[in-house]
Amino acid sequence: MDIITTPIPYGRQHITEEDIRMVVETLQSDFLTQGPKIKEFEEAFADYVGAKYAVAVNNATTGLHLAATVLNVRPNDKIIVTPMTFAASANCIRYCGGDVVFCDIDKDSYLLDLDKLRVLLESSPQGTYKGIIPVDFAGYPVNLENLRMLANEYGLWILEDACHAPGGYFIDSNGEKQYCGNGKFADISVFSFHPVKHIATGEGGMITTNNKALYDKLCLYRTHGITKKPMQMRENHGGWYNEMITLGYNYRLTDIQAALGISQLKRANEGVVRRHQIAQNYNDALKKIKGIKTPFVEKGHYHAYHLYVIQVEERLGLYNYLHANKILTQVHYVPLHLMPYYQEQGNKKGDLPIVEKYYQHCLSLPMFPTLTDEEQNWIIRKVIEFVK
Numbered sequence: 001m002d003i004i005t006t007p008i009p010y011g012r013q014h015i016t017e018e019d020i021r022m023v024v025e026t027l028q029s030d031f032l033t034q035g036p037k038i039k040e041f042e043e044a045f046a047d048y049v050g051a052k053y054a055v056a057v058n059n060a061t062t063g064l065h066l067a068a069t070v071l072n073v074r075p076n077d078k079i080i081v082t083p084m085t086f087a088a089s090a091n092c093i094r095y096c097g098g099d100v101v102f103c104d105i106d107k108d109s110y111l112l113d114l115d116k117l118r119v120l121l122e123s124s125p126q127g128t129y130k131g132i133i134p135v136d137f138a139g140y141p142v143n144l145e146n147l148r149m150l151a152n153e154y155g156l157w158i159l160e161d162a163c164h165a166p167g168g169y170f171i172d173s174n175g176e177k178q179y180c181g182n183g184k185f186a187d188i189s190v191f192s193f194h195p196v197k198h199i200a201t202g203e204g205g206m207i208t209t210n211n212k213a214l215y216d217k218l219c220l221y222r223t224h225g226i227t228k229k230p231m232q233m234r235e236n237h238g239g240w241y242n243e244m245i246t247l248g249y250n251y252r253l254t255d256i257q258a259a260l261g262i263s264q265l266k267r268a269n270e271g272v273v274r275r276h277q278i279a280q281n282y283n284d285a286l287k288k289i290k291g292i293k294t295p296f297v298e299k300g301h302y303h304a305y306h307l308y309v310i311q312v313e314e315r316l317g318l319y320n321y322l323h324a325n326k327i328l329t330q331v332h333y334v335p336l337h338l339m340p341y342y343q344e345q346g347n348k349k350g351d352l353p354i355v356e357k358y359y360q361h362c363l364s365l366p367m368f369p370t371l372t373d374e375e376q377n378w379i380i381r382k383v384i385e386f387v388k
Ligand SMILES: Cc1ncc(COP(=O)(O)O)c(C=O)c1O
Pocket: 059, 060, 061, 062, 085, 086, 088, 089, 135, 161, 163, 164, 191, 192, 193, 194, 204, 205
């Protein structure tokens, strides 16, 4: 008999009474947008990841677009992107007219493969590429120290898509923790607050950087390219006066969302710790099962476990079996170079064999802090039942 009555999603938000109280308080305040909650959220988030500056935006997709804009991506600029990610990681380059060049992933970490990246860079004249977009896929932190060294050899900027990884870190060659998005090695990092992510604000995102000039530009482009800073204006007619000095956007987060984000951020650490417990339970139960590959974690990497991805021979069968048993697993992701849009840009099946093989077998099991032991035991039982 089924012990689970309501479907278990692969990820979901957790909203507490305190979250609701914070949102209601903001609804009753003077500012629904462009008020004090934005700065408060930005400062708290910058502090959480260890970056100097943070810019709140209305989602990570617009955050990535702003980042690509201030990194000066121009038509026909070539940018290297991992194919194992959500479309937005690459689309930001297309919004600016740049060309996306995909590089294959490592078969264990599922992150951009540095050896393959080196081969790609060496096979083209210096100056061919302008930047790289690595993704801390599933919450597994990219070793940005190593990537930075390679990027420096070729004069490339790094835009880290850290949407899966707030709270994740790797230990660098000096033995120091380097949190995802801390701005030490990447020029800019971007986070998402979509409800399946670690921190939920409905829609929402955050950009972090340690570079003041980039920070100033991000703020400018977030709000229409309009400034009131005397230093940036040609004229000044009085207190009301502002100038639009470049073509920007309205990519602002509201104070209502920021209030929710501030409240959620207070529990972010707890959430990552709980995700680790869940991962440990899955590992203990599934690691030794023939036909299942559990996530690889190299020593010195603290996974943020946005996703818990297994590899399994009969993926479609397992997916259907779990869905029939109210376990709503998901596949992350269809490799981007196989999307019809990116095939129209000249990519084709067979170009990136490692990511294509990964895609044939990957499945994300439910992973979110409020997953109960009862639910997890049910998931484990059903996975093993099918595989055996
Ligand atoms: C890796 C990655 N990058 C970017 C995004 C875009 O985030 P948003 O939905 O906040 O625009 C997502 C969201 O799923 C993502 O997973």
